[in-house]
Amino acid sequence: MSVEFAAFCELHEPRYRSYARVWFQEPGAAHRVVRLALRTLAEVWPAVLESPNPAAAAWQILRDTVTEQHALAGAERLRPDVDADEDLAILHYVVGLATPEIADVVGVDTANITSQLRQTHRRRATDW
Structure with a gap:
């Protein structure tokens, strides 16, 4: 894990978890979804850093992961089309x-x- 990625995770993971908790009421589920998103982000981190807006690219990965996992869980509390x-x-x-x-x-x-x-x-x- 690069220093840049570790710093990014330290800054954004708590906020990402708070967002995910809106979708997944059980804190453990929200945590798992955010960790999955961060693993996905880690796989493409060099490309994200080279993008015009790394924060926006990372947010999209989180958002896509939350939407996908929400649908897989069959959750109906919130719409996946937010x-x-x-x-x-x-x-x-x-x-x-x-x-x-x-x-x-x-x-x-x-x-x-x-x-x-x-x-x-x-x-x-x-x-x-």
Whole structure:
């Protein structure tokens, strides 16, 4: 494991686990899904580092792994078709991350996160 990858995991794994717990109520399941995503990320880490936005590439791997494992578990509590704006809302309103933290996790600038959260809040306020 490279130093860069270890540092990335140390920074992002707790946030990833908090997100996964929204999908998998049992903490052990959320932990396993995040570890699976990080193993997948480790396999492509050099390519991720060379990508224009490593945080966004890593987030997509996590998101894909969560969606896949959620479907395999036959879970029905949350929809597997949650879109990117709803992911931001989950990270902000459910997980409790501030917009700079969300920007760091998903690889998007803070202003964009703020704008998307406002739009999502207007659209979905009655659903929460």
